[in-house]
Amino acid sequence: MIGGVRDSWNRSVQRAEQLAAEHEATRPLLVFYAQLLGLQRESYDTLRNVHLSGSLERDLKAVRPCASKILNGVSAIGPPLIIEEITELVAEGEPAIDQMLLDWWRTLAANQFFPKVILQPYAQRLTELSRRPVDRELYVTDYRCPFCAGPPQLSMLQGGGELEGGGRALLCATCLTTWPFRRVRCASCGEENERRLAYFHSPAFDHLRVDACDTCRRYLKTVDLTRLGIAVPLVDEVAGAPLDVWARENGYEKIELNLVGL
Numbered sequence: 321m322i323g324g325v326r327d328s329w330n331r332s333v334q335r336a337e338q339l340a341a342e343h344e345a346t347r348p349l350l351v352f353y354a355q356l357l358g359l360q361r362e363s364y365d366t367l368r369n370v371h372l373s374g375s376l377e378r379d380l381k382a383v384r385p386c387a388s389k390i391l392n393g394v395s396a397i398g399p400p401l402i403i404e405e406i407t408e409l410v411a412e413g414e415p416a417i418d419q420m421l422l423d424w425w426r427t428l429a430a431n432q433f434f435p436k437v438i439l440q441p442y443a444q445r446l447t448e449l450s451r452r453p454v455d456r457e458l459y460v461t462d463y464r465c466p467f468c469a470g471p472p473q474l475s476m477l478q479g480g481g482e483l484e485g486g487g488r489a490l491l492c493a494t495c496l497t498t499w500p501f502r503r504v505r506c507a508s509c510g511e512e513n514e515r516r517l518a519y520f521h522s523p524a525f526d527h528l529r530v531d532a533c534d535t536c537r538r539y540l541k542t543v544d545l546t547r548l549g550i551a552v553p554l555v556d557e558v559a560g561a562p563l564d565v566w567a568r569e570n571g572y573e574k575i576e577l578n579l580v581g582l
C-alpha cells in the first residue's frame with residue numbers, strides 16, 4: 321500500500337471527514353464511520369508496538385486492551401441499539417468478549433459488527449508482518465482473501481486493463497488486503513454469464529456502482545478509481561449508502577455489510 325498502513329488509516333479518517341462535510345444525506349453515517357476509523361487507528365498504533373504471533377488465542381493479551389478501548393469509544397458515539405449491546409457484552413465480562421472474538425476469527429461469519437471493528441486493525445497488522453493467521457483453517461478460493469480467507473467488502477477498478485483481472489480487484493473485509501479479480505464475474509458464486517450479472521449506477525455517485533448477480537442474488541459495490549483517483553474505496557463505499565437501498569429494494573443481499581451496517 322502506498323505510504324504504508326499507518327498512512328492508509330489517516331487517509332481513511334480524512335476522507336470520511338471530508339465526505340461527511342460534503343454529503344448532507346449520509347453525514348450521520350460518515351461522522352460515525354470517521355470516529356470508528358479513528359478508534360481503529362488507535363488500535364493499530366497500539367498493536368504496532370507489541371509482538372503478534374498470528375494465533376489470536378495467544379495474541380489476546382495484546383488485543384484485549386484494544387477491544388475495551390473500542391467498546392468504550394463506540395459506546396460514547398454509537399446509536400442506542402449498539403450502546404445497549406455493548407452494555408450487555410461488557411456485563412458478561414472478559415471471557416465472553418474473548419469468546420466472541422475467537423468465534424468470529426475462526427469462521428469470519430458475515431455481518432458481525434463488534435468482532436469486525438475490533439479485529440480489522442489486528443488482521444491488517446498481521447498482513448504487514450506477513451504473519452498469516454495460524455489458529456484456524458483458511459479456505460482460500462478466488463473469491464476469498466489470499467491472506468486470511470475473508471470475504472470481500474467491495475471491489476475496485478484501478479485502470480490498467482492489461483493487469484491481471486483487467487484492473488479489477490477485491491478488497492478483504494477483514495484484513496483489507498486486495499487481490500485481482502476478473503471484471504465480469506460474481507464475487508460471491510463466480511457466475512461469469514454476463515446476462516446473469518446486473519450493474520446499477522446512479523449519476524449522483526459517478527465513481528460507484530452496484531455489481532449484482534441474478535444467480536446467487538448477492539451484490540457488492542465497486543469503486544471506480546479511474547473515475548475518481550482520490551477516492552478511498554473503504555470510505556467511499558460507505559458514502560454510497562443510497563445504492564445499498566436500491567440493491568436491497570431489488571432483492572439483492574450484500575456479500576458483507578460494512579461497519580455502518582449497510
Ligand SMILES: [Zn+2]
Pocket residue numbers: 465466467468469470492493494495496497
Ligand atoms: Zn483478508
Ligand SMILES: [Zn+2]
Pocket residue numbers: 506507508509510511533534535536537538
Ligand atoms: Zn453470484
